Amino acid sequence: MMPQHPTPRVCSHCDGFPVVHITTGTTAPDGQRRTLPATCPACKGTGTRTVPAALARAGK
Numbered sequence: 001m002m003p004q005h006p007t008p009r010v011c012s013h014c015d016g017f018p019v020v021h022i023t024t025g026t027t028a029p030d031g032q033r034r035t036l037p038a039t040c041p042a043c044k045g046t047g048t049r050t051v052p053a054a055l056a057r058a059g060k
């Protein structure tokens with residue numbers, strides 16, 4: 001029996017960690033480090049990848 005909603009595949013580019021924060025090396029006046037968010041360009045920040053329709057039909 002096929003599942004109604006197949007589990008989404010984890011993005012192979014970010015391994016399921018779609019958004020990370022990179023430190024800029026500077027600190028705010030209160031002592032906290034300043035960071036910049038970086039999202040995975042492959043999955044656009046979702047952490048999962050969709051299976052192309054042609055591969056889904058082929059059963060891969």
